[in-house]
Amino acid sequence: MTPDDPGRRHIDIRVPVLARVEGEGSLEIRARDGVLEQLQLRIFEPPRYFEKFLEGRGWEEVPDIVARICGICPVAYQMSAVQALEQAFGVVPDDWVNRARRLIYCGEWIQSHALHIHLLALPDFLGFDNAIALAGTHPEVVRRGMDLQRLGNDLIRLFGGRSVHPVGVRVGGFHRAPDPEAAADLQRRLEQALPRAEALVAFLADLDLPRDDQDFISVALRHEREYPMYAGRIVSDHGLDIPVEAYADHFTEEHRPHSTALYSRLHGRPYLVGPLARLNLNHDRLPPRAAAALAASGLHLPSRNMFHSLPARGIELLQALEDAHGLLADYAPARQPHAGVEPRAGEGFGATEAPRGLLWHHYILDDEGQVRLARIVPPTAQNQARMEEDLYRSLEAFGLHHDDDALRLRGEMVVRNYDPCISCATHFLKVRVHRDGEEPR
Amino acid sequence: MEPLLKVIGIGSPQGEDRLGWEAARSLEGLDRVSVVCLDRPGPSLLHALEGETAVVLLDAMETDLPPGCVRLLRAADLITGGDGLSSHELGVAGTLALGRALGSLPGRLWLIGIQGRGQGGLSERERAAAFTAVRRQVQGLLQEQATGAPPGAKARDRHADPANGQ
Numbered sequence: 001m002t003p004d005d006p007g008r009r010h011i012d013i014r015v016p017v018l019a020r021v022e023g024e025g026s027l028e029i030r031a032r033d034g035v036l037e038q039l040q041l042r043i044f045e046p047p048r049y050f051e052k053f054l055e056g057r058g059w060e061e062v063p064d065i066v067a068r069i070c071g072i073c074p075v076a077y078q079m080s081a082v083q084a085l086e087q088a089f090g091v092v093p094d095d096w097v098n099r100a101r102r103l104i105y106c107g108e109w110i111q112s113h114a115l116h117i118h119l120l121a122l123p124d125f126l127g128f129d130n131a132i133a134l135a136g137t138h139p140e141v142v143r144r145g146m147d148l149q150r151l152g153n154d155l156i157r158l159f160g161g162r163s164v165h166p167v168g169v170r171v172g173g174f175h176r177a178p179d180p181e182a183a184a185d186l187q188r189r190l191e192q193a194l195p196r197a198e199a200l201v202a203f204l205a206d207l208d209l210p211r212d213d214q215d216f217i218s219v220a221l222r223h224e225r226e227y228p229m230y231a232g233r234i235v236s237d238h239g240l241d242i243p244v245e246a247y248a249d250h251f252t253e254e255h256r257p258h259s260t261a262l263y264s265r266l267h268g269r270p271y272l273v274g275p276l277a278r279l280n281l282n283h284d285r286l287p288p289r290a291a292a293a294l295a296a297s298g299l300h301l302p303s304r305n306m307f308h309s310l311p312a313r314g315i316e317l318l319q320a321l322e323d324a325h326g327l328l329a330d331y332a333p334a335r336q337p338h339a340g341v342e343p344r345a346g347e348g349f350g351a352t353e354a355p356r357g358l359l360w361h362h363y364i365l366d367d368e369g370q371v372r373l374a375r376i377v378p379p380t381a382q383n384q385a386r387m388e389e390d391l392y393r394s395l396e397a398f399g400l401h402h403d404d405d406a407l408r409l410r411g412e413m414v415v416r417n418y419d420p421c422i423s424c425a426t427h428f429l430k431v432r433v434h435r436d437g438e439e440p441r
Numbered sequence: 442m443e444p445l446l447k448v449i450g451i452g453s454p455q456g457e458d459r460l461g462w463e464a465a466r467s468l469e470g471l472d473r474v475s476v477v478c479l480d481r482p483g484p485s486l487l488h489a490l491e492g493e494t495a496v497v498l499l500d501a502m503e504t505d506l507p508p509g510c511v512r513l514l515r516a517a518d519l520i521t522g523g524d525g526l527s528s529h530e531l532g533v534a535g536t537l538a539l540g541r542a543l544g545s546l547p548g549r550l551w552l553i554g555i556q557g558r559g560q561g562g563l564s565e566r567e568r569a570a571a572f573t574a575v576r577r578q579v580q581g582l583l584q585e586q587a588t589g590a591p592p593g594a595k596a597r598d599r600h601a602d603p604a605n606g607q
């Protein structure tokens with residue numbers, strides 16, 4: 001390598017921090033003499049504020065407040081919260097409630113994964129600037145994504161009353177049970193969508209994804225029978241197997257000067273949550289059609305290639321469709337769609353699998369059921385250290401001789417693998433570059 | 442009788458972003474008009490447009506016009522090529538561009554924008570004047586629909602509503 005070698009040039013890619021509640025990202029890349037010296041991913045995460053907002057609020061308000069944390073995965077926040085509050089109050093919902101909760105959660109996975117795959121990720125892998133350009137050439141691909149997203153939204157609406165920030169969820173269960181006719185209609189639509197989801201998995205399996213194996217720790221819930229979503233123990237592929245209550249004994253969060261989001265570590269190491277981690281740890285829990293689609297895809301698990309998050313998301317979408325279809329098959333409305341709740345002083349923990357990974361809640365309540373302490377650990381914070389680690393390895397493997405635009409695109413693709421909210425922010429990256437002796441431009 | 446026009450109020454509960462919702466609700470009860478309100482729908486806006494023939498979107502807007510000013514635009518005026526747009530949280534213009542690429546937009550589609558004031562919000566008088574102007578615009582479009590006038594005959598160019606002194 002010579003001094004004129006583009007791989008040895010000095011690189012400074014700086015992105016100003018942007019402030020928006022959906023999870024803003026900024027990226028700084030600095031390289032000298034062909035070596036990455038500094039790489040920082042900055043994220044603003046709104047749950048930090050919500051924890052404080054929750055203090056002093058009554059238990060009935062919590063599901064509606066936490067739903068506002070995220071417009072993409074409000075159900076996840078509601079599900080982790082109601083689990084924790086029910087544990088604190090000693091409430092045990094019946095099977096109808098548990099099935100209904102899994103159904104509304106399936107809706108969220110379907111809509112979130114459909115949106116991410118078709119509108120966010122695919123333009124990268126098919127060589128388009130954005131989904132609009134992709135739709136111009138492959139309208140059938142984008143239309144499939146929109147149709148699946150709509151189906152997921154309608155499933156959320158069936159139980160939640162509306163698809164964004166649903167209002168049907170309460171501690172103990174639901175405010176009302178959907179009509180059987182509406183449930184039957186949705187079940188028919190789910191059945192019609194199953195072949196399209198299977199085709200989606202095959203389509204994703206045919207993509208020529210970058211090959212970049214890395215060593216990382218996968219963390220996810222694991223359930224006795226189900227693919228993890230609404231319940232389970234927290235496990236890793238490095239031997240961790242703990243109840244949800246023990247999370248804080250093993251996972252730590254730390255502040256870093258360059259980011260308002262906390263960095264999570266498992267026994268001091270970065271780790272991965274989300275579709276690929278879940279599939280790595282739970283592919284033996286897939287229902288039959290999703291398992292068959294996985295087998296036909298040729299994807300070998302566990303995978304160490306983060307770009308396999310894309311097909312993993314497709315398989316999870318099919319899994320959620322199949323699961324919801326089965327759960328709705330014998331649906332009947334409950335006379336009482338929620339358990340009775342008597343607030344009392346106590347402490348509770350909840351953990352579920354948001355579309356982008358493990359979401360952990362902890363509450364302490366007083367004897368009137370008012371929140372005294374709330375702690376929420378979202379998947380984005382858990383993935384942040386892993387994302388930076390991934391960016392280091394991916395950009396070095398990609399090659400620093402590439403120009404700034406190519407480096408930025410690869411960095412964005414890496415980040416997009418993890419989280420739709422952060423992916424959203426990275427689309428707005430405004431890169432300023434300066435090389436030695438030059439002013440930033 | 443079937444509605445001739447669907448009005449979709451777009452917004453959120455926050456501040457002036459409610460203007461689209463409030464303007465839409467002020468039209469409830471108008472003959473042959475159906476009204477729905479959507480909370481930051483993003484690409485899901487396309488689902489609300491599906492199967493419709495004539496739609497008016499109502500949304501708060503930020504321009505250099507005076508607070509309370511109302512503008513009627515054809516959807517085509519809004520649609521860009523999508524350069525630089527996030528493919529995730531699409532705004533109205535990006536979503537309409539996506540809808541056009543998919544061939545799923547209604548044949549007749551307009552947007553009425555209402556200029557907010559930002560801090561402090563519109564005064565009651567400004568708000569009432571703006572909603573009156575919106576109603577007048579919608580009634581005009583309704584008339585076009587009833588008489589079968591060409592789509593957007595009165596909205597061929599961007600213009601401010603004369604009721605607001607523009």
